[in-house]
Amino acid sequence: MSKKITRRSFMSTLGAFGAIASFDSADWVFADETAPFMPKKMDALADKPVLTIAHCCDPQFGFGLVADDDKNAYAHDLERFERELDLINASNPDVVFFAGDMCNAKQDLTKDWPRLLKSIDAPVLTAPGNHDIPDPVVKKDVDAFCEVFGAEYASLAINGWKLIVVNSQYCRDTKETELYERQLDWFQKEIASAKEAGTPVILGSHVPPFVATLQEKDEYFNFPTKVRRDYLDYSFDGGCRFYLAGHTHTTLEREYRGVQILNGETTSRNFDKRSYGFRMLKIDAEMNYEWNFVEVEHA
Numbered sequence: 048m049s050k051k052i053t054r055r056s057f058m059s060t061l062g063a064f065g066a067i068a069s070f071d072s073a074d075w076v077f078a079d080e081t082a083p084f085m086p087k088k089m090d091a092l093a094d095k096p097v098l099t100i101a102h103c104c105d106p107q108f109g110f111g112l113v114a115d116d117d118k119n120a121y122a123h124d125l126e127r128f129e130r131e132l133d134l135i136n137a138s139n140p141d142v143v144f145f146a147g148d149m150c151n152a153k154q155d156l157t158k159d160w161p162r163l164l165k166s167i168d169a170p171v172l173t174a175p176g177n178h179d180i181p182d183p184v185v186k187k188d189v190d191a192f193c194e195v196f197g198a199e200y201a202s203l204a205i206n207g208w209k210l211i212v213v214n215s216q217y218c219r220d221t222k223e224t225e226l227y228e229r230q231l232d233w234f235q236k237e238i239a240s241a242k243e244a245g246t247p248v249i250l251g252s253h254v255p256p257f258v259a260t261l262q263e264k265d266e267y268f269n270f271p272t273k274v275r276r277d278y279l280d281y282s283f284d285g286g287c288r289f290y291l292a293g294h295t296h297t298t299l300e301r302e303y304r305g306v307q308i309l310n311g312e313t314t315s316r317n318f319d320k321r322s323y324g325f326r327m328l329k330i331d332a333e334m335n336y337e338w339n340f341v342e343v344e345h346a
């Protein structure tokens with residue numbers, strides 16, 4: 048059985064990254080196969096993981112809470128984050144994923160991040176947050192982000208998986224037509240090549256598709272309803288099995304068609320009063336996984 052995605056729905060799906068786009072491929076047909084493996088959460092993996100990802104949300108230097116007589120949130124957030132980096136390097140993950148909001152103020156991105164990125168042993172992928180490339184997206188901010196982090200979206204094929212990280216700031220309206228069409232084209236090719244190769248995908252972005260339910264209303268913390276389901280269906284059909292995000296400053300474990308949608312703790316401010324820290328995602332060859340909290344002590 049196959050599921051046909053019409054040109055209209057396909058454009059709507061990819062409209063998650065921009066309002067209007069033109070495509071040459073009018074008819075996409077994706078196999079609606081029963082996947083041999085879907086993620087299954089375990090307390091502890093019985094077998095050695097094939098992939099480990101440090102999932103780090105919203106370092107957001109300058110956003111953390113401080114005492115009334117201490118205004119230097121940036122310094123405290125940075126200090127906690129440097130402790131987190133020590134823990135990450137010591138645990139030797141295959142890849143580090145930052146789910147955005149690297150600083151609270153975009154002009155601070157050049158202050159410490161060039162130095163910090165050099166100190167990370169594993170490959171790094173970074174999704175821009177709304178504090179890094181604010182709404183609406185403008186090219187000047189994209190260029191400034193790329194100057195520090197290398198790219199506004201990127202993929203990495205590693206250990207039988209493909210990690211695809213997108214700039215979810217194109218969820219919102221922007222006049223930068225050329226930029227969002229470029230991401231659309233890139234995303235389409237990345238998903239298509241993963242599907243063709245049969246490689247499972249981990250998708251990452253700053254904004255999560257939804258916070259509580261697929262049907263929830265549009266708000267600051269989610270993808271717009273006009274594209275949310277199509278975007279998730281398109282990603283699922285392309286092999287997405289995990290979705291890692293940030294932005295909410297709350298710890299969430301959600302699911303859509305078996306795809307695990309995960310938001311972890313931050314080192315800046317956790318609205319749900321969780322401790323500071325990050326998550327280590329470990330996946331074995333049968334797609335069993337652990338998503339364990341690693342605490343970072345308060346500065």
Ligand SMILES: [Fe+2]
Nearest residue numbers: 105107148294
């Ligand atoms: Fe944030």
